[in-house]
Amino acid sequence: MSTGLYLFSNDLRIADNELLQRLCQHCKQLIFIYTPLNELVDASYNAYPKQDVSKSVCSFRGQTLKCLADELSRQGHNLYFADSIEDLVRIIREHKVSDIAIANQFGWNESLALRKLTQQVRGINFWHKSNHTLFAKEQLPFQIDDTPDTFSRFRKLVESSVAVHPTMGSPLHFPTSVQCKLPLCTDIYNDLQPMGAWFSQTATTALTSYFSSTAPSRYKQTRNALSGDKFSTGFSPWLANGSLSARQVYSALLAYEQRCGANESTYWIYFELLWREYFQWLALKQGRSLFVFKGMSHTAPKTSFYPERYQAWCHGNTEFELVNALMHQLNTSGWMSNRGRQIVASCFVNELELDWRYGAAYFEHHLIDYDVASNYGNWQYIAGVGADPRGGRHFNLAKQTELFDPDGRFIKRYGGVAVQAQERDHNGWPRH
Numbered sequence: 201m202s203t204g205l206y207l208f209s210n211d212l213r214i215a216d217n218e219l220l221q222r223l224c225q226h227c228k229q230l231i232f233i234y235t236p237l238n239e240l241v242d243a244s245y246n247a248y249p250k251q252d253v254s255k256s257v258c259s260f261r262g263q264t265l266k267c268l269a270d271e272l273s274r275q276g277h278n279l280y281f282a283d284s285i286e287d288l289v290r291i292i293r294e295h296k297v298s299d300i301a302i303a304n305q306f307g308w309n310e311s312l313a314l315r316k317l318t319q320q321v322r323g324i325n326f327w328h329k330s331n332h333t334l335f336a337k338e339q340l341p342f343q344i345d346d347t348p349d350t351f352s353r354f355r356k357l358v359e360s361s362v363a364v365h366p367t368m369g370s371p372l373h374f375p376t377s378v379q380c381k382l383p384l385c386t387d388i389y390n391d392l393q394p395m396g397a398w399f400s401q402t403a404t405t406a407l408t409s410y411f412s413s414t415a416p417s418r419y420k421q422t423r424n425a426l427s428g429d430k431f432s433t434g435f436s437p438w439l440a441n442g443s444l445s446a447r448q449v450y451s452a453l454l455a456y457e458q459r460c461g462a463n464e465s466t467y468w469i470y471f472e473l474l475w476r477e478y479f480q481w482l483a484l485k486q487g488r489s490l491f492v493f494k495g496m497s498h499t500a501p502k503t504s505f506y507p508e509r510y511q512a513w514c515h516g517n518t519e520f521e522l523v524n525a526l527m528h529q530l531n532t533s534g535w536m537s538n539r540g541r542q543i544v545a546s547c548f549v550n551e552l553e554l555d556w557r558y559g560a561a562y563f564e565h566h567l568i569d570y571d572v573a574s575n576y577g578n579w580q581y582i583a584g585v586g587a588d589p590r591g592g593r594h595f596n597l598a599k600q601t602e603l604f605d606p607d608g609r610f611i612k613r614y615g616g617v618a619v620q621a622q623e624r625d626h627n628g629w630p631r632h
């Protein structure tokens with residue numbers, strides 16, 4: 201009797217999951233395990249001290265896993281938790297697992313963890329698929345090594361030749377479940393702090409709620425705001441953990457366009473999904489160099505690491521009240537708008553002259569929508585070592601405040617107070 205193991209990682213869903221469909225059709229019995237793959241190996245790519253993820257990240261993860269566990273339990277299955285390769289190997293051996301399905305991983309650490317696992321359990325069929333992208337690898341009009349160095353080149357290539365495949369439903373039949381000696385996900389993530397109103401929804405509710413409003417028709421005009429109701433789609437946390445697939449968003453967008461009409465704004469939602477797509481394939485191409493100081497460029501930025509400035513940025517204690525308010529928003533909610541991220545990242549690199557990788561690593565542990573490709577790709581871009589033909593972005597903080605928080609409401613809401621820099625610099629020399 202064939203026993204399958206479905207390893208959930210960044211694809212926490214049952215619907216629109218071809219890999220799961222195929223495994224369900226193939227196996228007589230099945231085990232479901234969630235494992236935080238990027239936490240299974242040591243983050244050897246940077247000097248940043250290993251940190252636990254924030255409370256918001258844990259809560260959002262727990263909330264999503266509970267939804268998935270509920271769905272599986274309606275099919276008579278448990279969702280187990282494993283946080284080490286050893287536990288996975290033990291279960292695979294104990295239950296004589298013959299087939300393992302796991303989504304392709306584009307992050308370096310994630311792929312290392314996967315490689316480690318495959319090396320320890322030989323003779324097993326591994327089923328892989330890119331389960332979090334709009335396009336399948338085979339659809340791309342270029343080899344991964346030839347992924348274009350700029351977004352506009354990528355967009356032109358895919359827009360002229362690739363179509364998004366339609367979504368699929370949930371598997372019609374689930375094989376018999378297998379009891380395992382592992383903790384249940386719901387027991388691991390049970391101490392959850394409440395999420396903000398939008399992020400306390402399920403992926404499906406958020407998708408329906410956004411597309412039953414008129415917000416998509418105004419997206420291009422509102423997307424740069426710092427906060428507000430439906431100023432952007434707010435889908436990123438579910439897209440990042442895969443409880444929502446990019447194709448599900450695309451399909452809901454098409455349905456909206458048919459119902460309410462297409463315009464520049466609705467196209468722009470697709471345009472942003474293409475940015476996400478681009479960063480995914482670019483990360484796969486870059487591999488380990490996604491985390492290298494020089495990034496894709498040939499010159500190292502003129503930045504370094506200054507503990508004092510870094511701490512000030514993390515805790516929202518810089519000289520810049522807007523940056524402080526934004527960092528407080530991140531620290532309390534686990535989320536920040538795209539414009540906010542651009543502002544704080546630009547300040548990190550340009551005003552504070554800090555090594556971009558430390559900012560990216562901070563985001564990694566604090567964003568509920570952390571995604572290795574989008575996060576490190578965007579940080580590289582702002583730092584001028586990524587896919588930016590203009591060589592980096594420097595946002596004028598006074599101008600950004602005037603444009604995006606003219607009445608100071610955002611700054612006030614998140615307690616952004618300017619804190620004067622220390623009298624001495626990082627080497628102990630007087631500053632003035």
Ligand SMILES: Cc1cc2nc3c(=O)[nH]c(=O)nc-3n(C[C@H](O)[C@H](O)[C@H](O)COP(=O)(O)OP(=O)(O)OC[C@H]3O[C@@H](n4cnc5c(N)ncnc54)[C@H](O)[C@@H]3O)c2cc1C
Pocket residue numbers: 423432433434435436437439440469472473475476477479536537538539541542545563567569570571572574575576578579582
């Ligand atoms: C320094 C920095 C770090 C970032 N880190 C992450 C991250 O870890 N995870 C993440 O999902 N996004 C990241 N982004 C991209 C972007 O800020 C978020 O995707 C966006 O703010 C999420 O809000 P939304 O879902 O309302 O986006 P919307 O504006 O509604 O866009 C729709 C979707 O398109 C995608 N998207 C939009 N903008 C981008 C972009 N610039 N790059 C990649 N995808 C994009 C997202 O999946 C998003 O959900 C980062 C941006 C910057 C500048």
